[in-house]
Amino acid sequence: MKIDSLTSVQGQQKLFDNGNARVTKVDGQGEQPQPQQIASTIYHKDDPVLPANYGTYDIKAVINENVEDPETMNARYNRVQELFGFGIAERSVDLELGYLSGVESLSQGLRDKDWGFSIQDGELQVIEGSDSLSDEERSQITDALKGAGVEYAAQSVANAVIEMIETERSPNGLSRSIGRFDVNQSNFADVVDLRSFMEDYQVGGKYGKGIVNPNDIQARYFGAGTGIMDQVAAKADETFLYKGR
Template sequence: MKVTTPSSGGASAQFDVQNKVATSSNLKAAKQADTPTANNDGQVLAKDVYHGAQAPSPALVYDRPLVITASDEQETPEQYSERMDAATGMLFAVSIPKIAEDMSAEFAKVEQEVERLAPGLNDKAWGFSVNEEGALVVSGDDLTDSEKLLLEQKLNENQDLVALAQAFQDTMMEGIELLKGPNERGGYWAKYDIDRSNFADIIDFKALMEQSSQDNEQVRLGDARLNQFTLVDNIGEQLQRNARQL
């Protein structure tokens, strides 16, 4: 008996059948790919594991520490000249010499009072300076405790002398910072480690005034009580002798 296939949708139906067959084949292939392979005994074989050398290391990275430093701040010649002029005026030419001159006059008053209270004490080896708190402190290995107490009492009673000692310290610190400049280094007094915390261990006002004092005849003729060039030299010598060099 002859069977006749319906003609309606013949080509379209054939295309649908082909698509279904292809899809079914693809799904079967994908499923087989994900299914562990079985050996002849029906046992499932484990996936291959690589037992050779270790996997290659990641790409090498250049691990030298990278140090980034700020470049030195550059000054124009005009800025440098202005800074050095200001530092010179404060430390060597005007401010420090003037303060020391006024200190000498006030210290002479204290010496007179000390001589009245304790004759001969001025002749002992001692010095004084200003500490971080702004008080005048006395140094001297030959002094008794009572002598040191008396000297510090009389020095600090002279408020003008205290204020001048504080101004000396302030001016010297500011002038040294100017010498260092924006790059925090410099020569002259700026190469020494001195600040308010160790100032009293480095600068001895009494020694500065004694070593740079003019004789009485020069003072009588109107000259300064202190020779400013000798004073500046003596400050430099105390820094060299007592301060650590940076």
């Protein structure tokens, strides 16, 4: 559905709890990985927006004290969880409000066309969908969104997404989870369409079911890492996939 009709935000609240991670430290001589339950977040593409097991997952790893101590690992996973559950949501408030303000100057016909937008190397990018856009229409969309501060808000969201993905990687730079995907400032627009992302979090959208207060924008985007990773998993390369045992 389109989101042009949403114009207010009320009762914003922070709906996030970092949780605690339980990590077992083993010495550097151990060869067999130890199972650990980490209070963190992982992307479950086919799960409901907030599955029953949201916030926990099993990983197998050996923490070598010469590589990453338990406290550092705890802090790293807590940061991933914070960004996944709340950090992206917080930044999405300005993104949506700026978008709504910007598209007011566009004709209804142009609003209804299938197009998206994103950010790449600090520049707003208009993404053509199933409808073709003339150069003039692209310019109109770009000017309208930039004038409403959407470029800045989109960069803020992109920064949070990239930090979340990069932070999830272990010290060797690899991951079996969300960190395995290659998302950076230069390819963000090729991977994430922010207009599509916002539409997924509207009432009746893919992740907008069961919303209590549709005017509470930040609450609507709680767990927004799920919507972002839905696109990332479909388009990004698994450059940093850990293939070892």
